[in-house]
Amino acid sequence: MAQLNILITGGAGYIGSHVAKQLLETTTHNITILDNLSTGSTKxxxxxxxxxxxxxxxxxLKEFAQVADVLNTNNFDTIIHFAASIVVPESVENPLKYYMNNTVNTTNLIKCGTDAKIKRxxxxxxxxxxxxxxxxPKDxxxxxYLTLPINPYGMSKLMSERVIxxxxxxxKEFKFVIFRYFNVAGADINYTDDKLTPRIGQSFPNATHLIKIASECATGKREKMAIFGDDFNTLDGTGVRDYIHVDDLASAHIKAIDYLLENDSDIFNAGYGRGYSVKEVIETMKKVTNTNFQVDNAARRAGDPAALISNNTKIKTKMHWSPNHNDLALICQSAFEWENY
Ligand SMILES: NC(=O)c1ccc[n+]([C@@H]2O[C@H](COP(=O)([O-])OP(=O)(O)OC[C@H]3O[C@@H](n4cnc5c(N)ncnc54)[C@H](O)[C@@H]3O)[C@@H](O)[C@H]2O)c1
Structure with a gap:
């Protein structure tokens, strides 16, 4: 396969670093990571x-002149764009931060990219x-499905989708794959002497993701956690989400690079098509880590849907992606081992 010249924005962050890892370990493509280290990690x-x-x-990415310079001088053929601000409640309090960093900076990146004849x-x-x-829907x-974001974070991403x-x-020279990630969790699946020893994971403190918070409780870094709402119309009353292991999400990106060499642009959901409730996730975390921690009930948060589960037929049939780590226990275990590292 041809050697590509790939720019990864946000590659020092959680998901971008797992994609960089797979590209470095399983391909010979030239890799450049661009990151402002606002939430990314030098470690x-x-x-x-x-x-x-x-x-x-x-x-x-807000330094437009320098971004143009980087793209004009490096001859990239592919950009994988992760860099963004990602905290939903913060986006409600400070919407302009999200529209500037996510929509405006993405628009400029695409402008500079197309000027520099980026193909993918x-x-x-x-x-x-x-x-x-x-x-x-049942499946x-x-x-x-209707796109109707209810917060500036979601809208800043939908607007970027439209620009793309x-x-x-x-x-016609510019092709894209847009992935709509469901709930990304877990850490690098790497074994040393048969023991799960993630080398990278979610590093940024104050993360708001359920599995990250539960793993912090399991390690004792956090004393307790809350379940926001136990009266949803779900089997046990708590919210249901579709959790995808970060390494499986990363492998979808590697597939997308090849996909675009032969196929047209498209949008793909990235999830397992199966939901777990907040209670099920917490119980699984406690079980696989053999720990117990305090869990309180709290009021529902505004804008939290009862259930969010992907239909992943398209990514499986059109891109021929299939997951390797579709296992909630492994997702929880890897998040815990990373947190405990
Ligand atoms: N984590 C999830 O569950 C999830 C779910 C859906 C979508 N996403 C999307 O995935 C992408 C990556 O998310 P993540 O969880 O890895 O977040 P992250 O915060 O760990 O990574 C984002 C990276 O981008 C960098 N960055 C941010 N703004 C930048 C700028 N202006 N210029 C240069 N670098 C900048 C940060 O330093 C960081 O390294 C984001 O676009 C996010 O919206 C994440």
């Missing part, structure tokens, strides 16, 4: 450096573009 970059050489550019653009979108579905939410789609319509 993660050091770990990636032990796998194979890559270029690192410390830069904020792979984008991290989110199930938040589906908003608050009143009812999840999950597919890509044609319109650019591809007008410019």
């Amino acid at each position: 993660t970059l050091d770990t990636l450096k032990t796998m194979r050489e890559f270029n690192f550019i410390e830069l904020d 653009f792979i984008f991290s979108s989110t199930a938040a573009v589906y908003g608050e579905p009143s009812e999840v 999950g939410i597919d890509e044609n 789609q319109d650019t591809a319509l007008a410019n």
